[in-house]
């Protein structure tokens with residue numbers, strides 16, 4: 093009896109505890125749904141600004157700051173893909189550690205008060221090796237990627253379920269009180285699905301129902317998928333998405349990838365996207381009814397290890413994003429977008445209440461008005477013309493609209509923001525060189541601080557194997573390494589017809605890429621590279637008797653985009669022939685018996701990660717010779733700024749710091765000469781190759797080494813140099829935020845958006861004039877000098893400002909007085925302050941200040 097009573101009491105307590113738990117969860121859990129206008133969180137429609145940060149492209153040590161800078165920039169949501177190849181490098185062997193600690197990343201976003209959009213894919217594209225698929229997937233019997241194929245669907249479902257279960261277990265969905273408000277399945281399948289025929293349709297239907305069956309409690313989206321089945325939200329990706337409409341009137345207009353710049357490829361110039369155009373695209377989207385927009389990328393980061401996609405994606409994935417590769421703010425991009433976000437948020441009540449009423453204000457001129465019954469009103473005025481600025485009349489007031497710009501009027505009267513008028517200062521960033529300080533070195537001779545191991549030319553490993561004919565590379569290496577040796581022995585009698593006098597011949601090689609080195613009898617005879625096709629004719633000398641032809645084929649990132657990208661292949665697939673230089677006969681080598689070796693001997697001995705007694709440190713150090721492993725030790729560059737390694741002097745290879753792969757380097761890959769512009773006109777439609785810089789220069793010489801991978805001294809740098817170079821020329825740099833601020837604000841600029849308060853949307857009437865505001869980047873700094881100030885018609889850009897024909901003589905002294913000694917200052921841009929230097933002209937105030 094007593095026991096039974098105790099049991100009842102215990103049950104009661106259990107019940108109470110359970111109830112408390114339910115109440116706690118219910119209190120924090122959010123109900124996420126959507127309707128025609130927006131995502132709806134706990135019954136309230138939301139205007140959301142999102143930005144992509146891919147967690148493995150930075151380190152966990154960097155995440156908190158990146159997330160904080162995103163929040164400060166006005167983001168509500170962090171978007172990331174999930175990287176299957178990183179999480180399941182071998183089938184059923186999972187990795188959620190370090191840079192792949194997805195749970196930690198999502199929790200950090202939550203801690204900062206941000207939502208998360210989890211794009212599981214698991215195909216992600218993303219300029220990631222093989223589009224994010226682990227390469228073992230290719231070897232699953234009977235598999236066909238991204239179509240109605242049972243083995244593929246089984247694997248896709250298994251991994252997607254794994255991720256959803258992990259998120260659920262950690263209570264990370266909004267429905268459980270976590271930050272994830274949205275998940276994505278597949279990625280841009282609609283761009284290429286016609287190539288997959290009728291099976292595409294059933295695959296997409298299956299993907300949708302598989303995802304839904306996982307019961308996350310939050311909505312799912314599919315991007316670039318016009319036929320996304322209900323209730324999946326089909327979303328838009330592109331440089332502009334204002335013309336996009338979802339496939340149902342019950343779905344909100346959402347933009348999952350607004351490309352903030354573009355990715356860099358080895359051999360390509362660097363793309364950049366002017367912020368005036370990026371802001372224009374965003375404002376146009378919200379003007380035309382959008383309520384969710386994501387910057388792809390907000391922080392691009394680095395393709396460490398061999399994660400970069402391809403072919404030929406660079407190690408840097410900077411993307412010209414608002415936060416640069418190293419985690420520093422890119423100004424004024426970051427600041428101008430922050431202002432834009434504030435202006436959009438000032439319109440939120442009106443935006444979520446209704447569809448816009450769109451009217452024409454003239455040719456290429458458009459007004460969109462969001463007016464609610466309760467009386468709030470927000471308007472967007474656009475000039476989509478690419479040439480002429482315009483003055484428009486709206487509600488009886490006149491507004492100046494530069495070409496290709498949008499003005500945002502949160503009260504339908506006053507301009508809070510114009511996309512082409514920047515109120516944020518330019519702050520430069522620069523690399524400061526630091527010499528590679530050898531650790532504990534005594535001789536002072538730099539070469540002696542290095543040790544080396546020569547990688548054998550040709551076959552050197554026990555697991556080499558023979559096969560007749562030429563093998564495709566990915567099928568052979570399973571991408572365990574970038575390197576595959578194709579080796580052939582030939583007996584030359586001396587009377588062969590393909591030989592010219594002196595045993596000369598031409599070796600003809602065709603390869604699918606991306607790099608080939610040809611060694612004849614142990615000597616480098618020629619090399620070439622290409623994205624998907626290499627064709628080489630190398631004059632060679634053979635000897636009577638035994639000859640070896642050793643071809644080293646190197647991949648530089650596996651393809652990540654396009655229909656059947658998994659099948660494009662790589663490596664030397666032929667023909668390979670020996671022909672006479674004089675055009676005589678030729679013999680086919682492709683069909684011969686080749687010896688194959690996957691990877692390098694030094695990989696097997698673990699040179700990158702474990703110590704070896706084989707390192708040779710006696711001088712001279714061999715340089716400018718192919719296939720050498722190098723090692724040195726160094727002190728961390730002083731300070732706390734992000735660190736880069738400058739590979740100038742080396743050729744191409746892959747490197748490790750303290751055993752961490754910092755990725756491929758290739759400073760000798762030179763960008764083409766065409767297409768660069770000094771100043772790119774932001775007006776008019778942007779395309780990936782519209783604004784390019786760095787033509788004719790190495791695509792990438794500086795490579796990020798995360799600070800957290802360094803100790804103060806005794807750091808080990810190992811590189812495998814494949815081409816031949818001089819590692820002693822390697823240097824380090826730190827990336828610093830500059831101390832110069834530059835800004836030009838005209839009399840037609842709107843006042844700073846901060847003069848609007850979000851609680852009352854009434855503009856402070858005392859502050860209706862434009863203001864030039866400056867703020868030193870660091871809290872320890874003050875403005876110490878004004879290098880330039882001119883109110884009038886100043887010319888030039890930051891660093892080269894000059895006075896125009898009109899200049900107020902008070903400019904410098906007034907700005908000095910307002911700013912010197914302060915961390916931040918505001919100067920009204922008006923004749924009230926500066927007097928009238930020239931009537932009838934719209935004047936600007938340009939200032940260059942420096943902080944210390």
Ligand code: GAL
Nearest residue numbers: 216217218219279280329355
């Ligand atoms: C999109 C794709 C992204 C990324 C982007 C280009 O098509 O969805 O994953 O590859 O292009 O950076």
